[in-house]
Amino acid sequence: MAVTGDFSGIDPGRPSAARVYDAMLDGSSNFEVDRALARQMLAAEPRARRWAYANRAFLRRAVGFLLDEGVRQFVDLGSGLPTVGNVHEIVHGYRLDGRVVYVDVDPIAVAHSRLLLAGDERAGVVCADIRDVDAILADPVTRRLVDLDEPVAFLAVAVLHFIAQNPGPMLTGFRSVAAPGSYLAVSHLTTPGDLSADAAEVVADYNARTATPLTFRGRAEVAGLFDGWQLLAPGVVPVDEWWPEPGDLEELEAHGRVPIWAGLGRLGPAV
Ligand SMILES: C[S@@+](CC[C@H](N)C(=O)[O-])C[C@H]1O[C@@H](n2cnc3c(N)ncnc32)[C@H](O)[C@@H]1O
Numbered sequence: 001m002a003v004t005g006d007f008s009g010i011d012p013g014r015p016s017a018a019r020v021y022d023a024m025l026d027g028s029s030n031f032e033v034d035r036a037l038a039r040q041m042l043a044a045e046p047r048a049r050r051w052a053y054a055n056r057a058f059l060r061r062a063v064g065f066l067l068d069e070g071v072r073q074f075v076d077l078g079s080g081l082p083t084v085g086n087v088h089e090i091v092h093g094y095r096l097d098g099r100v101v102y103v104d105v106d107p108i109a110v111a112h113s114r115l116l117l118a119g120d121e122r123a124g125v126v127c128a129d130i131r132d133v134d135a136i137l138a139d140p141v142t143r144r145l146v147d148l149d150e151p152v153a154f155l156a157v158a159v160l161h162f163i164a165q166n167p168g169p170m171l172t173g174f175r176s177v178a179a180p181g182s183y184l185a186v187s188h189l190t191t192p193g194d195l196s197a198d199a200a201e202v203v204a205d206y207n208a209r210t211a212t213p214l215t216f217r218g219r220a221e222v223a224g225l226f227d228g229w230q231l232l233a234p235g236v237v238p239v240d241e242w243w244p245e246p247g248d249l250e251e252l253e254a255h256g257r258v259p260i261w262a263g264l265g266r267l268g269p270a271v
Contacts, residue, residue: 017080020041023035051259057248075155076157078103149179151183162212186225190219242262
């Protein structure tokens with residue numbers, strides 16, 4: 001089946017966050033401009049591919065934790081191109097009645113997700129900017145799949161660093177409609193202490209050419225994104241130190257720290 005959609009606004013000469021990340025994760029839904037940028041980044045900073053995989057592993061562990069906590073509905077903000085371990089696959093592997101809404105602003109990511117989810121009654125895709133909270137909540141896909149009277153998990157994984165202005169108000173928008181027992185998961189790039197000049201140049205080049213430039217934030221700023229949520233243990237930590245599994249721990253020892261902060265917040269009293 002072919003990927004269809006309105007691609008009229010896409011400039012194949014301009015790298016996109018979704019497609020560069022897909023190239024980093026060894027995916028095939030990307031253009032040469034994205035692969036070239038991923039190659040440049042990996043040449044300047046070979047650890048970047050491992051960082052992308054570590055982020056993806058956090059997403060998997062966080063969703064697993066939320067499923068164990070009884071969460072049945074997930075809104076994946078900035079969901080990206082479908083790749084190994086998509087949220088709906090994890091959710092449906094655990095609970096057949098779990099529901100997932102994917103949200104992304106990238107038309108190619110949205111088209112691929114729609115194709116993958118064709119005929120799936122328990123998952124859907126919204127094409128929107130995650131800053132447009134009202135549009136996402138009012139979208140028929142969200143309304144069909146998410147019952148806001150029940151707890152919902154908002155996943156903002158590796159997306160808020162593509163938002164230059166303070167993402168706080170947007171997150172408050174989602175929090176204000178969420179039932180007690182809802183969750184917010186965040187992972188967010190920070191400046192690696194030892195980022196080489198070459199890697200900094202690749203980031204600057206990406207920022208100059210893309211519609212979704214990167215904004216690095218420090219630990220305190222990322223912790224501030226959980227304003228109004230009860231930040232759960234272990235707090236805001238490097239992504240690979242967030243409840244690592246045995247295999248992840250070996251990785252942790254073998255490589256240095258991943259410059260991505262991660263945390264999980266819960267709304268309402270502690271259980
Ligand atoms: C690095 S990918 C992360 C994908 C997935 N969340 C993960 O962690 O594996 C970031 C995604 O966020 C999307 N994105 C960036 N800014 C966005 C915005 N303002 N609204 C919606 N999606 C956005 C990009 O199109 C891209 O697909």
